[in-house]
Amino acid sequence: MYLTPIQALIIIFAIALGTMLTRFLPFLLFPEKKTPPAYITYLGKVLPSAIIGLLVVYCLKGVSFLSFPHGMPEAAAVLSILFLHIWKRNTLLSIAGGTIVYMVMVQFVFI
Amino acid sequence: MNQRHKYQSAFLAAFPNTLPILTGFAFLGFAYGLLMSANGYGPIWSFLMSSIAFCGSMQFVAVTLLTSPFAPLQALYMALMVNARHLFYGLSMLEKYKGIGKVKPFLIYVLCDETFSIVNSKEPPEGVDRAAFYFFVSFLDYFYWVTASTLGGLFGSAIQFNTKGLDFVLTALFIVIFLEQWMEGKNHFSAVTGIACSIICLMLFGTGNFIIPSMLLILFVLSLYRKFRKGDIPSCT
Numbered sequence: 001m002y003l004t005p006i007q008a009l010i011i012i013f014a015i016a017l018g019t020m021l022t023r024f025l026p027f028l029l030f031p032e033k034k035t036p037p038a039y040i041t042y043l044g045k046v047l048p049s050a051i052i053g054l055l056v057v058y059c060l061k062g063v064s065f066l067s068f069p070h071g072m073p074e075a076a077a078v079l080s081i082l083f084l085h086i087w088k089r090n091t092l093l094s095i096a097g098g099t100i101v102y103m104v105m106v107q108f109v110f111i
Numbered sequence: 112m113n114q115r116h117k118y119q120s121a122f123l124a125a126f127p128n129t130l131p132i133l134t135g136f137a138f139l140g141f142a143y144g145l146l147m148s149a150n151g152y153g154p155i156w157s158f159l160m161s162s163i164a165f166c167g168s169m170q171f172v173a174v175t176l177l178t179s180p181f182a183p184l185q186a187l188y189m190a191l192m193v194n195a196r197h198l199f200y201g202l203s204m205l206e207k208y209k210g211i212g213k214v215k216p217f218l219i220y221v222l223c224d225e226t227f228s229i230v231n232s233k234e235p236p237e238g239v240d241r242a243a244f245y246f247f248v249s250f251l252d253y254f255y256w257v258t259a260s261t262l263g264g265l266f267g268s269a270i271q272f273n274t275k276g277l278d279f280v281l282t283a284l285f286i287v288i289f290l291e292q293w294m295e296g297k298n299h300f301s302a303v304t305g306i307a308c309s310i311i312c313l314m315l316f317g318t319g320n321f322i323i324p325s326m327l328l329i330l331f332v333l334s335l336y337r338k339f340r341k342g343d344i345p346s347c348t
Contacts, residue, residue, distance in 0.1 A: 001151045002178045008156065014183040015173050016164040018190025019197070023222050026201025032209050040202065042337055043330075046301040048203045048231050049292045050329045051196065053305025054322070055224055056289055059282035061318045073276070081283055085290050094290075095131045098283040103276035 073105035121243030124236050129251045132225045135281040136255040142278075143170055144263020150178050154264030161260040165253060167223055169193045170260075195323055200227040207231070214246045221253040225281060228288045304332045 001008065030036040036044075063071040081098035088094070144157040156177075160170055169190055176186045200222050207230070208215055218230075226249050235244035293302055312325040 001156075003181055007181045008152070008177060009159070010183050011173065011176055011181070011186050012160050012163050014186040015160075015166065015169060015176075015190040018187045019164055019166040019169065019194045020220065022191060022194040022197035023201060023219050026198055026205060027208075027215075027219055030205055036205060039334075039337070040205070043333065044203050044205050046333050046336075047199050047329075049289070049296070049299075049302040050305030050308075050333065051199045051203070052228060052232075052285060052289045052292060053302055054196070054309045054325055054329065055228070055285045056282070057306060057309035057313060057325075058322065059285055061313055061321070077279060077283070078286060081286050082290070085287060089294075091287050091291070092127070092130055094287045095280060095283040098286070099134075099277065099280040102279040102283075106276040107273060 069110035073102055073110055076105050077102035117240050118243055120238070121235070121240050122247050124239045125244050125247035125251065128229050128233055129248055129255070131280055131284040132229070132252050133255050135225070135278065135284065136252065137259045138277045138280070139167070140256050140259025141263035141267060144260040144265070145267030146171070146174055147260075148264045148267060150174055152177060154261050157260040157264040158257065161257045165221055165223065165256065166190065166194055167256070192323065196326060197222065199326065200231075203231055208245075211242045211245065214242050218245055218249050221249045223252065225284065226252045228285060232288050232291060300336060301333065304329055308332060
């Protein structure tokens, strides 16, 4: 261990405090008893799909198209997910299929 | 409906939804515990960090904080910045978690990316208690992460099979939820905004610093959209 146990605990609590501020703040600012402003209600309706889009980009942020393997494993996996999901529309099947395709790609095809 | 049956049916409805997260967290949590051990912080520390702070990617960043000179304020600041996206989750869950009862503080405490993606997109099936359903989704995800990271600290070095690429399961989860929302909604403005703004900011600011600019740009575009679109806005995806 690099830090003393007390220091390490303080770091853990500091990270927990920062994280929990971000999780609790919206609920503290807009408590149940008060009706939130129409703008906030609007955001609550439109934000989810925008954030999921952000999360998808966040997960794929490390993909480099310029260097080997040019994002090919990711492209193959995403296309398999699209295909499986439009075909069967079964969440677990699409996720498992996409992950297996990706693992095969990075372990056996694009080494 | 008696109490026991209520919890049983909620658990049975919740569990299948968490399977992709079980896979992803088992792998990533294990890797996290192993990394902590390799840096001199044994399983008890992985357990403490995972159960108290419970913040996935930020915990990986925190390994650096634990192996550098003591800087708690920097830790607080980084946690705020890396996790700022949670602000959007809270805003999106205000309505759904309204009147959910005693479990609400716990549901908020463990509202990570993966849990958000499930509780936001899935409604409990007919006859299943809302609070219990959301509790089990949230608790199971939390339980997977804490358990896997502790086990990773204990046994990580003993595991020898090729898991390369398994972490893609969480990416796949988000892609499928994105597709589901897309297929369900008629108006795709918000979904396109999310993807486009994030890609623009990723190109402008690079992989390390694009989350907060993306959030601001998304807010800006969606606010403009509200202003300039006449009439009631249909449920957006």
